[in-house]
Amino acid sequence: MLDVEIDEDRHSEHMLLNMGPQHPSTHGVLRLILELDGEVVVKAEPVIGYLHRAKEKIGENLSYHQFIPYTDRLDYLAPLANNVAYAVACEKLMGIEAPPRANAIRVICAELARISAHLLGLGAYAMDLGAMTVFLWTFRERESIYTLIERICGARFTTSHTRLGGVARDLPEDFLPLLDAFVKQFPGRCDEYEAMLTRNKIWVKRTRDIGVISVEQALAYGLTGPNLRASGVDYDLRKVHPYIGYENYEFDVPIGSVGDCYDRYLCRVVEMRESARILRQVLETIPGGPVLNRDERVLKSVFPEKEKVLTNMESLIHQFMVATESINAPPGECWFSAENPKGELGFFMRSEGGPSPTRMRIRGPSFANLQILPELLPGHMVADVMAILGSIDFVMGECDR
Amino acid sequence: MSTLTDHGDPAAGAALHKAFPAFTREPAVYRGDVTVHVDAGHELDVVRYAKDKLGYELFVDRFGADRGEDAEPRFDVITILYNLKTNRRLHVCLTLPGPDPETPTLIPVFRGANWFEREIYDMYGVRFAGHPDLRRILMHESFTDFPLRREYPVEGRGANQAPRRALGGIQDATDGHVAVNFLPSVPPPAGPHAQAGGQDVPPVGHVRPEGRP
Numbered sequence: 001m002l003d004v005e006i007d008e009d010r011h012s013e014h015m016l017l018n019m020g021p022q023h024p025s026t027h028g029v030l031r032l033i034l035e036l037d038g039e040v041v042v043k044a045e046p047v048i049g050y051l052h053r054a055k056e057k058i059g060e061n062l063s064y065h066q067f068i069p070y071t072d073r074l075d076y077l078a079p080l081a082n083n084v085a086y087a088v089a090c091e092k093l094m095g096i097e098a099p100p101r102a103n104a105i106r107v108i109c110a111e112l113a114r115i116s117a118h119l120l121g122l123g124a125y126a127m128d129l130g131a132m133t134v135f136l137w138t139f140r141e142r143e144s145i146y147t148l149i150e151r152i153c154g155a156r157f158t159t160s161h162t163r164l165g166g167v168a169r170d171l172p173e174d175f176l177p178l179l180d181a182f183v184k185q186f187p188g189r190c191d192e193y194e195a196m197l198t199r200n201k202i203w204v205k206r207t208r209d210i211g212v213i214s215v216e217q218a219l220a221y222g223l224t225g226p227n228l229r230a231s232g233v234d235y236d237l238r239k240v241h242p243y244i245g246y247e248n249y250e251f252d253v254p255i256g257s258v259g260d261c262y263d264r265y266l267c268r269v270v271e272m273r274e275s276a277r278i279l280r281q282v283l284e285t286i287p288g289g290p291v292l293n294r295d296e297r298v299l300k301s302v303f304p305e306k307e308k309v310l311t312n313m314e315s316l317i318h319q320f321m322v323a324t325e326s327i328n329a330p331p332g333e334c335w336f337s338a339e340n341p342k343g344e345l346g347f348f349m350r351s352e353g354g355p356s357p358t359r360m361r362i363r364g365p366s367f368a369n370l371q372i373l374p375e376l377l378p379g380h381m382v383a384d385v386m387a388i389l390g391s392i393d394f395v396m397g398e399c400d401r
Numbered sequence: 402m403s404t405l406t407d408h409g410d411p412a413a414g415a416a417l418h419k420a421f422p423a424f425t426r427e428p429a430v431y432r433g434d435v436t437v438h439v440d441a442g443h444e445l446d447v448v449r450y451a452k453d454k455l456g457y458e459l460f461v462d463r464f465g466a467d468r469g470e471d472a473e474p475r476f477d478v479i480t481i482l483y484n485l486k487t488n489r490r491l492h493v494c495l496t497l498p499g500p501d502p503e504t505p506t507l508i509p510v511f512r513g514a515n516w517f518e519r520e521i522y523d524m525y526g527v528r529f530a531g532h533p534d535l536r537r538i539l540m541h542e543s544f545t546d547f548p549l550r551r552e553y554p555v556e557g558r559g560a561n562q563a564p565r566r567a568l569g570g571i572q573d574a575t576d577g578h579v580a581v582n583f584l585p586s587v588p589p590p591a592g593p594h595a596q597a598g599g600q601d602v603p604p605v606g607h608v609r610p611e612g613r614p
Contacts, residue, residue, distance in 0.1 A: 049538055
């Protein structure tokens, strides 16, 4: 941060700069109204809402299953992770549990999504600061991940893979060897990115001590995910409230010390390595068995096996009932949040019984993460705005919902 | 996997209720989530106490909920806080009356409440006294309804909400023709009736090539 004295008498000399909503470094449709004194930002006002699609309202008018595809489009850089968070939230509300194999598959999904999202975040971050190669290199690995995701669920982008009580389908037979090959190769790729950036003089100069977020600021603004941890707060939901079996895997949570753009970069790189480490353990320990809960108690609320639907009258009726009437959740309200790539993705659902919630709250981490900009940007040069935006790594899909 | 149902701390909820017995309820627990209900007008003190005395210093979320037009009190404003030392979550639920819902802002305790309160205002019409910038945040400024209220239809209330761009009346054609807004940004095709900006462009939907009946 520059220590520039702002001359109040020359207020009339300030310039308003409208950045976005279509600026490349805004990663979507964020608009920033910057007030500049020369090249220094004196005031910043983010304008959001361009991507608002009324997801909460829609969620209150659809059944629990029908809403799954909408979760793909929250953080659209990690749709699988959103699917997992939503499914677990519904399961918590309804008291359903997924079988162990389904949970292992969900861990694979969530960690692949995390690597993929961080790769894009890192690539775009570096590109905004002029390091084009990193972007191209990270997209090479993202392509491998998309190929894996395609093997999991048939779609590369809009996955909709989870179901209440499990996942849509089991992994194909050749999936685990493919994942194994990726996991073996990936740490070397991380080394390549780090060779490009971590000790790169330009990179360090552009990110170190830029956009420093203190612990107090981070907590007051509700920052979560790598942005909070880079400021030195040890808060990872996979550790403090393990879900889908994260307690079974060994991994470390990187914590920053300064809370600047450089720390946020380092945290994400280490997180990718740790995700690969989790994937390696899943590969070794993935159990067999069903991928959807077929417990008597919840049988009424989940789809029967497709094979039986096509051959058995009762199953066909059952499928019809589930599809049309869906699951009735018990009356009650609960909150579940998952550690998504960008931070804490929370779902609050209030049910009064019946097939859809009367309140569906989606807490997108990017909404909170972006709110700190008016406090963070003033005092920085315009060029640092790109560094800060890149390091915050937001996605407007979940910010505007 | 019982780990999903131990996120709340009933003891903290009880401590909060004990500190403010007159205007909080006994904590409600569902699936391990602990919710303390607070009467209107006292939320700020309760949240400040939870932050300063009970250690709930991470501001996670603040959002509204509607119990329906006939319910009284009608609106809830729910704040979710997190204690990083005990690793437990706390929900503080403020209930507000249906007509004219207003409550003091939480910004003095958590600066991050700013945008969250703007969103509650945008979606439910709950006003926050003392908020420095209470404007709509997700919906357009010209929007007049509060879309997350239960009586608001999911398909919206249509064209009366956002002013439609005048298309010279041609979109009112109801005779089965499709109105296509062709100009001004399409490269002008060759032909007699398509001079860009020309006065003689017949209403779209009624175009007949010359010489044809």
